[in-house]
Amino acid sequence: MRVSTRARYGINAVFELAKNYQGEPIAIKTISERQKIPMQYLEQLIVKLRKAGIVNSLRGAKGGYTIAKKPKDITAWDVIACLEGAFAPIHCKRYEEEGCDHEDDCAGQHIWTKVNSSVMQAVENITFADLIKEFKEK
Amino acid sequence: MRVSTRARYGINAVFELAKNYQGEPIAIKTISERQKIPMQYLEQLIVKLRKAGIVNSLRGAKGGYTIAKKPKDITAWDVIACLEGAFAPIHCKRYEEEGCDHEDDCAGQHIWTKVNSSVMQAVENITFADLIKEFKEK
């Protein structure tokens, strides 16, 4: 099982902005340097975050990005779901494509359902306020 | 996030054998037909399962595979871990390779640790006895 770098980068980028809540906009370049994320790649990711209403952008000189909500109102799930498409839902490709004719016999269903729900529950309960708190305590 | 077909195939194959607990050996071909898994691919997977002590093999004519323990003593985790290598541990590649110099700043750690542990907990608590029970109830 694997989490894409997209999700990781996204979390880190939003974290960077969350720490700057109510501050001046931060440019992509700055974020990419601080969090060590390839700039042009981050650019692509952050577009999605903007469209999802997680970050705001400000164009022009002195522009950049700010976080669009209070850190406590953004969960890890929000970011992951936005970037990862179908993060938790581990689906049976076979089922989707051909219509699984051995559903009764499928041991997997039960397992993946449980995995999905436990992962979702985990990430839904982590907000960026939590992460900031965690960070400050160190 | 994604689970490989390896894990899915493995679960299904072991499930097939678990249902046959204390029965005659089942040939790979039979398993692959019943669970619709490419035979030669399954062959590779099942080698790992054997080496992990999850299944037993019997060579020669009338040979095949049997499950090596009681279904209640094999968890989904056992099978997944065996086939997937590093299933739950979502690691920071960056950290492993270069020694992450922004550890303090890394929002991810906290999240992935939680995700890992919740996934592990979920799959560790599912045994093949559970799956069989689930199956029979349908």
Next chain:
DNA sequence: TCATACCCAAGTGTTTATGTCAAGATTTGT
């Protein structure tokens, strides 16, 4: 002895993830 079935190593094709690059258009502070 022979068909059956496991055992093993290596090779192959495809897809996906992870970026990179280019080439502009647009907005805004100074």
Next chain:
DNA sequence: ACAAATCTTGACATAAACACTTGGGTATGA
């Protein structure tokens, strides 16, 4: 006006993982 920055979008490159195949070898029951 100019520079700084986001926006758009589309193509390209690459490497790794995945899924599967091939071609043998070896053990065993009948």
